Amino acid sequence: MFFGLNRTTDEQSLITFLHQFSDDRLTRELVPRMSEAEIHQVVDLLTLIMRNHLSSDEYHRLFLGEEHHHH
Known part of the structure; x- marks a missing residue:
């Protein structure tokens, strides 16, 4: 790397x-x-990145592994 x-x-x-x-x-x-603060920092950062770069459908399909997402 x-x-x-x-x-x-x-x-x-x-x-x-x-x-x-x-x-x-x-x-x-x-x-x-990890401390509680570190756990929340990691989750918050990764969630923010996904929110900024994935549509709702992409989030459900790629992160949650759902084949069909209904709004």
């Missing part, structure tokens, strides 16, 4: 970083050590 070289490399590095960060072994160890 390399950051700061160019946009394409940053995007690919972020994808790799997020995959590694969400590994079950890591999250089982890391999450219990």
Whole structure:
């Protein structure tokens, strides 16, 4: 993973970083050590990013894994 070289490399590095960060072994160890404030910061940031860049349908399909979303 390399950051700061160019946009394409940053995007690919972020994808790799997020995959590694969400590994079950890591999250089982890391999450219990996080403070309530840290947990809320992570959730708030990721929610904000999704809200800024995904439509409601994309959110339901891609994040929640729902095939059909009804408004």
